[in-house]
Amino acid sequence: MTRQAIVAANWKMNGDSALVSSMVSALASINLPSHVDVVICPSFPYLSELNQKITAANLNDAIQVGSQNVSEHDSGAYTGEVSTAILQDLAIHYVILGHSERRSLYNETSLQVAKKVHVALNAGLTPILCIGESEAERANGQTESVLSAQIQPVIDEIGINKFNDVVIAYEPVWAIGTGKTASSAMAQETHQFIRQFLAQHNEQVANKVPLLYGGSVNAANCEELFAQADIDGGLIGGASLKAEQFKTICLAAKGK
Numbered sequence: 001m002t003r004q005a006i007v008a009a010n011w012k013m014n015g016d017s018a019l020v021s022s023m024v025s026a027l028a029s030i031n032l033p034s035h036v037d038v039v040i041c042p043s044f045p046y047l048s049e050l051n052q053k054i055t056a057a058n059l060n061d062a063i064q065v066g067s068q069n070v071s072e073h074d075s076g077a078y079t080g081e082v083s084t085a086i087l088q089d090l091a092i093h094y095v096i097l098g099h100s101e102r103r104s105l106y107n108e109t110s111l112q113v114a115k116k117v118h119v120a121l122n123a124g125l126t127p128i129l130c131i132g133e134s135e136a137e138r139a140n141g142q143t144e145s146v147l148s149a150q151i152q153p154v155i156d157e158i159g160i161n162k163f164n165d166v167v168i169a170y171e172p173v174w175a176i177g178t179g180k181t182a183s184s185a186m187a188q189e190t191h192q193f194i195r196q197f198l199a200q201h202n203e204q205v206a207n208k209v210p211l212l213y214g215g216s217v218n219a220a221n222c223e224e225l226f227a228q229a230d231i232d233g234g235l236i237g238g239a240s241l242k243a244e245q246f247k248t249i250c251l252a253a254k255g256k
């Protein structure tokens, strides 16, 4: 097996203490396979509480905690922002970067995302770099050029070898929160393109990078998506707020 499976929960601006408790209890009730890494990304105020509950349940080996964003700046007068040093202090291991909601609602550019990936890696955090095309871009046949334009600035910023420590999540924007999942064939084709794009820079690295699919993944469609050769797991939004569904999704992930 070259690649570990990863199932990451992105709670977005949802969830509360009760969900932190119920999710940890639900995951403690199953045997999470050793080939699957589970990552839960709540909003900032719940990071510590989640970490403590995971430790108390003896699940530190199976579940990691991630943040949904981080600042590209080290410290200082950036009201409302959170730095990599703060995440390190809270013993956080993953960070979602460049989510399409950050790109579209908060105007994050691919250059800024690349800087965030760089500072995250410098702090020992594993970035989950999100990329994806809009519905119009897919309809216009621009999917591959959009994805390349989102990845290339990161390669330019950190160098291809550092992708050994990066996870990529492909999330077609039109499938996020819409219930419109990409078909498994379409998702596989796009994941394969992403791996081939990375392989043009370094084939060994490309074969090791975990590629996650995101966009309306649920308990009913996860098996088929995760069975695809280049899909190493998922970044789950809505269904990660429901402990029973999320358990099923975690159990469906396959190492490749």
Ligand SMILES: O=C[C@H](O)COP(=O)(O)O
Pocket (backbone or CB within 6 Å): 010, 099, 171, 175, 176, 177, 178, 179, 214, 215, 216, 217, 235, 236, 237, 238, 239
């Ligand atoms: O980060 C997660 C994605 O945006 C997917 O969200 P969704 O599963 O609710 O479609």
